Amino acid sequence: xxGEDKLVKLKIDNVYKEYQGRNGKTVxxxxxxxxxxxxxxxxxxxxxxxxxxxxxxxxAGLLEPTSxxxxxxxxxxxxxxxxxxxxxxQYALFPWRTVIKNVMFGLEMKKTPKEEARQIALxxxxxxxxxxxxxxxxxxxxxxxxxxxxxARAYAANPEVLLLDEPFGALDAQTRVQLQTELLNxxxxxxxxxxxxxHDVDEAIILAQRVIIMSARPGRIKRIVDIDIxxxxxxxxxxxxxxLKLKAEIxxxxxxxxxxxxx
Amino acid sequence: MSExxxxxxxxxxxxxxxLISLCxxxxxxxxxxxxxxxxxxxxxxxxxxxxxxxxxxxGAFWKDIRSSMLCVVAGxxxxxxxxxxxxxxxxxxxxxQKIIEPWINFIRNIPALGYAPLLVLIFGVGQKPAIxxxxxxxxxxxxxxxxxxxxNIDVTLIKAARVLGANDFDIxxxxxxxxxxxxxxxxxxxxxxxxxxxxLAAESTGAQYGIGMRIRSLSNxxxxxxMLMYIILLGIIGLLLVKxxxxxxxxxxxxxxxxx
Numbered sequence: 378x379x380g381e382d383k384l385v386k387l388k389i390d391n392v393y394k395e396y397q398g399r400n401g402k403t404v405x406x407x408x409x410x411x412x413x414x415x416x417x418x419x420x421x422x423x424x425x426x427x428x429x430x431x432x433x434x435x436x437a438g439l440l441e442p443t444s445x446x447x448x449x450x451x452x453x454x455x456x457x458x459x460x461x462x463x464x465x466x467q468y469a470l471f472p473w474r475t476v477i478k479n480v481m482f483g484l485e486m487k488k489t490p491k492e493e494a495r496q497i498a499l500x501x502x503x504x505x506x507x508x509x510x511x512x513x514x515x516x517x518x519x520x521x522x523x524x525x526x527x528x529a530r531a532y533a534a535n536p537e538v539l540l541l542d543e544p545f546g547a548l549d550a551q552t553r554v555q556l557q558t559e560l561l562n563x564x565x566x567x568x569x570x571x572x573x574x575x576h577d578v579d580e581a582i583i584l585a586q587r588v589i590i591m592s593a594r595p596g597r598i599k600r601i602v603d604i605d606i607x608x609x610x611x612x613x614x615x616x617x618x619x620x621l622k623l624k625a626e627i628x629x630x631x632x633x634x635x636x637x638x639x640x
Numbered sequence: 641m642s643e644x645x646x647x648x649x650x651x652x653x654x655x656x657x658x659l660i661s662l663c664x665x666x667x668x669x670x671x672x673x674x675x676x677x678x679x680x681x682x683x684x685x686x687x688x689x690x691x692x693x694x695x696x697x698x699g700a701f702w703k704d705i706r707s708s709m710l711c712v713v714a715g716x717x718x719x720x721x722x723x724x725x726x727x728x729x730x731x732x733x734x735x736x737q738k739i740i741e742p743w744i745n746f747i748r749n750i751p752a753l754g755y756a757p758l759l760v761l762i763f764g765v766g767q768k769p770a771i772x773x774x775x776x777x778x779x780x781x782x783x784x785x786x787x788x789x790x791x792n793i794d795v796t797l798i799k800a801a802r803v804l805g806a807n808d809f810d811i812x813x814x815x816x817x818x819x820x821x822x823x824x825x826x827x828x829x830x831x832x833x834x835x836x837x838x839x840l841a842a843e844s845t846g847a848q849y850g851i852g853m854r855i856r857s858l859s860n861x862x863x864x865x866x867m868l869m870y871i872i873l874l875g876i877i878g879l880l881l882v883k884x885x886x887x888x889x890x891x892x893x894x895x896x897x898x899x900x
Contacts, residue, residue: 437803438803439799439802439803457802457803457805458805459803459804459805461803462803462804463799463800463803465796465799465800467794467796469794469796469797469799469800470800471797471800471801471815471818472895472896472897473818473819473821473893473895474895482801482804482806482814483804483805486804486805486806486810487805514894514895515895516895516896516897530804534804534805
């Protein structure tokens with residue numbers, strides 16, 4: 378397994394989650410166990426309804442597991458915390474704040490001195506290639522730019538773990554590829570533990586060190602695939618033999634799950 | 641898109657459009673003033689405009705405006721101040737909403753003229769019941785509008801704030817409040833409209849002066865020209881208030897995404 382000697386950053390311990398619905402209870406997650414190492418890049422793939430978003434929300438502290446627990450550095454998490462940043466699919470930018478004010482939000486909450494916060498925000502805005510847009514409002518930006526701001530905002534708060542919930546799902550194919558490359562670059566410069574949810578198998582392989590395949594109803598981990606392709610990975614990696622082999626393998630597993638859900 | 645289309649056609653300035661619209665209305669008014677029956681209700685501008693002076697000479701004009709504006713401003717102001725906390729309470733605590741909202745919806749649908757006499761029984765005649773009536777009407781419109789707005793705030797924004805370290809107080813001050821501003825402005829717009837439309841009912845409570853009261857009394861003495869002047873005056877006041885709200889809106893909610 379990749380980097381076995383590294384510390385366990387996040388430990389997902391026997392997480393079980395059920396929802397009480399109108400037609401009785403639905404089990405969203407059943408017995409999910411996973412150790413994520415420091416600075417590891419994990420991608421989770423699986424059909425809709427396999428509970429991958431639920432799992433992310435539990436790690437973020439936005440949802441509570443029915444039973445089981447999540448540990449960060451050995452300490453059980455309770456509620457949200459700034460050490461766990463989240464990037465949402467719907468960007469979730471504050472529309473009444475300019476780009477820089479959005480990026481500064483986390484620092485503002487931490488009571489970072491204003492000038493220092495400004496400098497940090499500017500650094501990340503530049504890192505995501507939005508220099509010159511500091512004073513724009515979200516409505517003036519394209520989808521890809523909005524998600525760049527959201528990533529800069531998450532980074533500026535300096536979390537130890539970055540949780541990304543299908544962050545590029547709403548973007549067009551070209552923008553998506555571009556943002557993948559940028560995210561990889563940022564990750565290589567400033568390693569953070571990344572937990573990235575996607576339904577795009579290509580995306581999962583190009584980004585992750587390990588791909589977690591989830592099965593649906595109830596959601597559980599079906600298989601963990603090590604991606605032993607060295608970084609830096611580029612778009613050319615996608616024609617690499619290893620890539621194609623992994624893609625066929627993972628795609629097949631995910632598709633089977635998809636068919637299972639359709640039944 | 642629409643800009644490209646405009647380029648091909650003749651571009652007409654908005655101000656010119658306004659002028660054209662005004663001329664069309666004047667023409668229609670003139671035609672109405674010629675008719676035998678319609679002429680009785682719609683004397684033309686040459687009779688209506690001088691009636692301003694007539695009413696000033698009678699010592700009524702300015703007092704009417706002042707009295708009505710006092711009712712509108714005081715009633716609306718009270719409605720605004722009270723609807724804000726109630727709307728937030730309804731959004732925050734479900735029992736408050738469950739108990740209050742059905743009654744607001746119930747009373748809102750009763751024409752104010754219907755229950756104006758009840759207020760006269762309590763508060764006597766004069767400005768007091770008029771202000772209270774406008775207060776009730778604006779309060780109901782605005783509290784429901786603001787409440788709906790708070791309810792519709794995107795929960796992902798609250799989640800995003802929370803994971804960035806915001807506590808409940810931060811979320812209220814930095815997310816809920818700014819996100820509610822557009823709805824508050826909509827509420828102000830609707831509230832001012834409600835205040836003006838309630839004015840007539842309000843001044844049926846035995847007011848001595850007032851635009852609504854004057855329209856009624858002029859109608860009793862069949863004085864069409866000053867009556868029409870007062871009706872137009874009511875419209876102009878409404879337009880001015882809308883303009884003021886527009887300016888405030890542009891200042892406060894420029895960040896909002898709009899469908900044009």
